[in-house]
Amino acid sequence: MANTIQVDVVSAEELIFSGQAEFVVLPGVVGELGILPGHTPLLTQIKPGAVRMKLPGVEAEEFVFVQGGFLEVQPQQVTVLADTAIRAKDLDEVAALEAKKAAEEAMQNKTSGEEIAQAEAELAGALAQLEAIRKLKHRA
Amino acid sequence: MAGSKEIRNKIKSVQSTRKITKAMEMVAASKMKKAQDRMRASRPYVLRALQIAMHVAKANTEYRHPLLVRREAVKRVGAIVITTDKGLCGGLNTNILRLVLQQHKEWRGKGIEVDYVAVGSKGLGFLGRLNANIVSSVVQLGDRPHLEKLVGPVKVLLDKFVEGTVDEVHVFSTFFVTTMKQEARQLRMAPIPETFLTPGGEERTAQAQAGTWDYIYEPDAKTLLDGVLRRYVEALIFQMLNENMASEQSARMVAMRAASDNAVTIIDELQLIYNKSRQAAITKELAEIVGGAAAV
Numbered sequence: 001m002a003n004t005i006q007v008d009v010v011s012a013e014e015l016i017f018s019g020q021a022e023f024v025v026l027p028g029v030v031g032e033l034g035i036l037p038g039h040t041p042l043l044t045q046i047k048p049g050a051v052r053m054k055l056p057g058v059e060a061e062e063f064v065f066v067q068g069g070f071l072e073v074q075p076q077q078v079t080v081l082a083d084t085a086i087r088a089k090d091l092d093e094v095a096a097l098e099a100k101k102a103a104e105e106a107m108q109n110k111t112s113g114e115e116i117a118q119a120e121a122e123l124a125g126a127l128a129q130l131e132a133i134r135k136l137k138h139r140a
Numbered sequence: 141m142a143g144s145k146e147i148r149n150k151i152k153s154v155q156s157t158r159k160i161t162k163a164m165e166m167v168a169a170s171k172m173k174k175a176q177d178r179m180r181a182s183r184p185y186v187l188r189a190l191q192i193a194m195h196v197a198k199a200n201t202e203y204r205h206p207l208l209v210r211r212e213a214v215k216r217v218g219a220i221v222i223t224t225d226k227g228l229c230g231g232l233n234t235n236i237l238r239l240v241l242q243q244h245k246e247w248r249g250k251g252i253e254v255d256y257v258a259v260g261s262k263g264l265g266f267l268g269r270l271n272a273n274i275v276s277s278v279v280q281l282g283d284r285p286h287l288e289k290l291v292g293p294v295k296v297l298l299d300k301f302v303e304g305t306v307d308e309v310h311v312f313s314t315f316f317v318t319t320m321k322q323e324a325r326q327l328r329m330a331p332i333p334e335t336f337l338t339p340g341g342e343e344r345t346a347q348a349q350a351g352t353w354d355y356i357y358e359p360d361a362k363t364l365l366d367g368v369l370r371r372y373v374e375a376l377i378f379q380m381l382n383e384n385m386a387s388e389q390s391a392r393m394v395a396m397r398a399a400s401d402n403a404v405t406i407i408d409e410l411q412l413i414y415n416k417s418r419q420a421a422i423t424k425e426l427a428e429i430v431g432g433a434a435a436v
Contacts, residue, residue, distance in 0.1 A: 008188055012375070015184035030358045041199065044358035045367065070368050072192045072355075077347065079188050081371060 004056055005037040009064050009080040016082070017064050023054040024078055026071055027128075033071075035078055042073040048128035051080060065132045067125050086129075093133045100126035144421070147414040151407055158403035164228065165396035171283055172319070172389035178284075179316055179379070179386040186379040187344070190336055193372040194346035196365065197332035200354050203361040206302040207369050210331050214307040216253040218275075218297040219243075220329070222313040222380050223263035224388045225279055230395035232314055232387060233262045235324040240312050243326060244270065255306060257297050259290065259381070275300075285381040287374060294377055301330050313380040314387040315339045320394060322387035329376060339383065 004020035024035045027049030033042075046069055053062040067084035103123035107116060197208055221240055223233045240263075247254050258264035258277040267274050276293035300306040309330040315323045317339055327333065336344045357364050 010185045010188045012182055012185050014181050028358055041353055041355045042358070043355040043364045043368065045364060070364070070371065072195065074195060074347065079192055081185065081189055081192065
């Protein structure tokens with residue numbers, strides 16, 4: 001068997017991705033993480049961004065957008081418990097731009113700390129989505 | 141022989157019963173579809189969350205989260221009993237409550253005290269009759285489960301576990317297997333179980349590496365373990381509720397279909413009796429007329 005690692009990306013609504021990959025890149029809170037098969041056990045939180053996977057025998061990388069969540073790495077397995085995950089092809093640039101605008105407006109209008117924090121989180125999500133779309137376009 | 145009027149009335153009453161059961165069957169069928177979709181959609185997440193929790197339980201973690209601690213002597217356990225709010229769903233609640241009763245007796249036999257959290261009014265009523273110690277309850281959950289409603293009551297029990305007054309937390313719920321088949325099961329929620337039986341009957345165990353090991357944590361162990369295990373608890377409870385709801389609607393649809401079919405059989409039988417008695421009355425009248433004519 002080729003040197004691969006089992007990758008599962010799940011959100012509360014559905015199983016987004018499940019399969020073997022040669023290499024995975026994930027947006028950890030501390031920084032981008034590159035995971036190869038046989039990685040030492042690791043537990044981290046992830047921030048909004050794109051999960052990229054190099055699948056065996058496929059030239060192009062597989063993209064999944066996650067809105068944050070948790071990541072567990074075992075030597076033969078990577079599991080992402082995403083808060084919300086979207087397959088790259090389902091990403092909508094217009095919707096993301098609108099979400100970004102709405103979040104920015106919300107930030108200006110909100111006063112309490114909690115509201116600002118929530119708007120900030122929304123903005124970060126929208127920005128990460130846009131970033132993922134940009135990467136995707138760049139590649140295409 | 142019963143009078144033909146009584147039989148006619150009886151037929152009418154069975155017909156209206158059939159109308160009701162048929163309507164309930166159709167309502168349950170449409171709700172069942174949604175409930176099953178919801179349940180299927182969230183299954184993968186729960187399974188992965190559980191798997192991670194089982195891995196974490198195997199790891200030699202630097203920060204011992206209370207949910208990971210096994211206690212040698214079990215003196216008091218907590219049990220979350222998930223049932224439906226409404227009846228008329230076949231043997232669903234009976235099965236789960238039978239399991240609860242059996243386990244209750246076993247625990248009491250060993251001198252273990254049990255604290256119950258009742259989810260669903262059927263279970264609440266049953267536990268009340270059992271004179272069990274109910275610490276909290278939630279009823280009237282509606283057709284769409286909301287996690288917010290559940291978090292409070294369940295937290296009561298988990299807090300007790302963390303404090304150390306309760307040594308184990310179990311969940312009793314119905315698992316959806318197919319539309320025709322639902323299974324009452326018991327699952328230990330805390331401490332984290334070693335194995336888990338999927339609804340399909342597959343056994344899952346932790347697939348972490350052997351020996352003594354620990355994770356690399358980014359940023360730190362406490363936040364991460366707290367976050368991961370909270371997700372595990374929430375996802376598990378939510379899924380149990382989803383499974384129970386899908387099971388409820390499926391069981392109700394099947395029960396109501398059986399009731400409608402039985403009503404049709406009864407109507408047919410009554411109709412036959414009615415026709416026979418009517419025929420007999422006509423024959424008798426004819427015989428009387430002929431007899432009378434002969435006498436003249």
